[in-house]
Amino acid sequence: MDLMKVVNEEYASQNELPKFSAGDTITVHYKIIEGNKERIQQYRGVVIQRRGKGHTGTFTVRKMSGNIGVERIFPSSSPFIDKIEVNKHGRVKRARIFYFRDLTGKKARIKEKRF
Numbered sequence: 001m002d003l004m005k006v007v008n009e010e011y012a013s014q015n016e017l018p019k020f021s022a023g024d025t026i027t028v029h030y031k032i033i034e035g036n037k038e039r040i041q042q043y044r045g046v047v048i049q050r051r052g053k054g055h056t057g058t059f060t061v062r063k064m065s066g067n068i069g070v071e072r073i074f075p076s077s078s079p080f081i082d083k084i085e086v087n088k089h090g091r092v093k094r095a096r097i098f099y100f101r102d103l104t105g106k107k108a109r110i111k112e113k114r115f
Contacts, residue, residue, distance in 0.1 A: 023090030029082040
């Protein structure tokens with residue numbers, strides 16, 4: 001019996017995430033607790049990377065707030081993630097698109113994957 005498998009199954013998240021990868025534009029509905037109030041904040045941006053798997057996996061989402069790029073790392077098994085919507089599937093050739101940080105203007109567009 002593999003001890004790591006037992007632990008992974010024990011801490012497996014109950015919420016199922018949709019399939020998305022780097023280059024996709026997603027909206028993360030994230031629960032925020034302020035004092036005794038709870039609200040859901042939407043964070044929409046481009047997925048820069050997915051890292052890890054199982055309950056230890058994370059994904060990084062980058063959005064533009066004004067003229068400033070903001071990145072946020074979300075744990076995949078976070079209980080604060082209410083839901084994730086995939087808005088667009090992007091066509092990129094890499095699994096981690098860190099070069100996207102340096103692009104501005106028309107170069108910063110990602111082609112949409114058609115099905």
